Amino acid sequence: MPELPEVEVVRRGLERHIVGASIDSVDILHPRAIRRHLPGAADLTGQLTGERIASADRRGKYLWLVLEPSTVALVVHLGMSGQMLVQPPELPTEKHLRIRARLDSGLDLRFVDQRTFGGWALAPLVEVDGSLVPDSVAHIARDPLDPRFDLAATVKVVRGKHTEIKRALLDQTVVSGIGNIYADEALWRAQIHGNRLTDRLSGPKIRELLTAAQDVMREALTQGGTSFDALYVNVNGESGYFDRSLSAYGQEDRPCPRCGTAIRREKFMNRSSFSCPKCQPAPRRSPAK
Numbered sequence: 001m002p003e004l005p006e007v008e009v010v011r012r013g014l015e016r017h018i019v020g021a022s023i024d025s026v027d028i029l030h031p032r033a034i035r036r037h038l039p040g041a042a043d044l045t046g047q048l049t050g051e052r053i054a055s056a057d058r059r060g061k062y063l064w065l066v067l068e069p070s071t072v073a074l075v076v077h078l079g080m081s082g083q084m085l086v087q088p089p090e091l092p093t094e095k096h097l098r099i100r101a102r103l104d105s106g107l108d109l110r111f112v113d114q115r116t117f118g119g120w121a122l123a124p125l126v127e128v129d130g131s132l133v134p135d136s137v138a139h140i141a142r143d144p145l146d147p148r149f150d151l152a153a154t155v156k157v158v159r160g161k162h163t164e165i166k167r168a169l170l171d172q173t174v175v176s177g178i179g180n181i182y183a184d185e186a187l188w189r190a191q192i193h194g195n196r197l198t199d200r201l202s203g204p205k206i207r208e209l210l211t212a213a214q215d216v217m218r219e220a221l222t223q224g225g226t227s228f229d230a231l232y233v234n235v236n237g238e239s240g241y242f243d244r245s246l247s248a249y250g251q252e253d254r255p256c257p258r259c260g261t262a263i264r265r266e267k268f269m270n271r272s273s274f275s276c277p278k279c280q281p282a283p284r285r286s287p288a289k
């Protein structure tokens with residue numbers, strides 16, 4: 001599943017290669033890829049045809065294109081294995097090609113998705129807190145890479161919760177775009193166990209944690225994104241960058257880069273958490289449910 005830096009890499013690729021182009025025609029090759037667009041295939045192709053791609057935008061892991069003159073959003077769900085490929089039309093059709101849009105720039109915009117958990121859907125844009133977002137994204141908080149992300153306000157929201165700090169980091173209504181990998185890496189950097197309670201952490205400590213999340217995501221972005229999914233391919237069809245520099249996530253039994261203690265793996269919210277037993281001691285009492 002792509003995390004925020006991977007989605008941002010895709011967004012930048014789309015911004016560079018298709019913004020400004022108009023959609024000449026659309027072929028929907030698999031109905032499952034447009035199941036989120038409830039009015040159906042004919043409606044989607046009808047609404048897209050003739051529209052100009054005005055911008056490629058993102059919040060958290062949500063990605064969308066703003067279309068003109070209709071000013072609706074084409075929301076792109078990457079799902080587990082979705083790819084947005086910008087290619088010359090003469091290139092052979094991919095085995096898992098689900099949607100193909102012909103652009104007036106002479107290129108194809110292709111949505112390829114092996115498992116077809118992803119897809120395209122149109123959504124109206126709504127204004128939330130001074131920004132235009134698709135209505136399906138209106139409940140999502142700004143992410144740590146958003147230029148208008150308010151660190152101080154987010155620290156307050158986190159402190160006001162009575163929950164485990166990792167749960168708060170993963171809560172998309174508190175701060176968006178932090179998945180399991182970046183949560184574990186940020187917690188390791190700030191030396192906090194994910195089960196510690198938010199209201200037992202100081203403001204400066206939470207600030208340090210959110211800043212660590214920002215840093216680790218920015219670093220991943222400069223490396224082209226982190227992905228453990230071999231199916232993930234960026235906008236030009238190159239393989240996603242496999243980050244070898246993770247300190248905690250996926251590092252069970254390997255030495256902590258800070259102190260040498262073996263990284264442990266624990267269950268959390270039906271997934272795995274990775275942390276250093278020495279740098280990130282578990283809270284004494286098990287937290288309230």
Ligand SMILES: [Zn+2]
Nearest residue numbers: 256259276279
């Ligand atoms: Zn350590």
